[in-house]
Amino acid sequence: MTVGAWTPLHEPIFLDVEEDILCSLLKIPTIPRQVSFEEIPFTSSNFESMTPLRREQHAAGRYCLYSIINKAGIQNGKVAETFPLKIQTNRGIKPMSISHSDSFAVAVLGLIHKSIGVDIEHKDREISSSILDQFCSYDEIRQLINTRSNEKLEMWMIKEAVSKATGQGMSIAKEVEIVGDNAYYQSSVFRIIRHEYNQHKIIIALDHSDSSIDNLT
Secondary structure, eight states: OOOOOOOSSOOOEEEEEETEEEEEEEOOOSOOOOOOOOOTTTTTTTTTGGGGGHHHHHHHHHHHHHHHHHHHTSSSSSESSSOEEEEBBBBBEEEEEEEEOSEEEEEEESSSOEEEEEEEEHHHHHOOOGGGOOOOOHHHHHHHHTTTHHHHHHHHHHHHHHHHTSGGGGGGGGOOOEEEEEEEETTEEEEEEEEEEEEEEEEEEEETTTTOOOOOO
């Protein structure tokens, strides 16, 4: 049976986050479609081993990435094949990040930033107290154990966004310290941006040590 090529459910939604950050969203199908994914840009090497739903999520995230690269006016940019995600342009290396929930995929690109990470989750997602020791320090567990679920979720999301910005994954989560609108990891300080869309929370982490001031336009 011949199947059609994968297409997004709608045109990308661009969020107004900050002047030097591009952010794109796409809705993910609740039921995987019988489609071909061959034309999806920036596809991961392990794409063939993914479940049908994971392929839809992966494709939506990569399409979001493709849309913000185009919106930034980047032509013939080379996307790094390792994490953290970056694209080589004629004006230097620009950081990128992708995340998805069950319902939405999101991608961000920093135009003047050294590193960037993003996470998206539904506002009602429950983070069980029983898993806090997987990503929290002892003091953070004491702080969170009797708090509302949304505080646990925000801590999870901030640490996820920082881990993507560093490219090291959640193995560093217990070493990430959060104080207000900043997160600290080793010698790096990350500014935390909070955004919401359609009952979803979006957390973006930006490295404060950014020194690039060039523009793509």
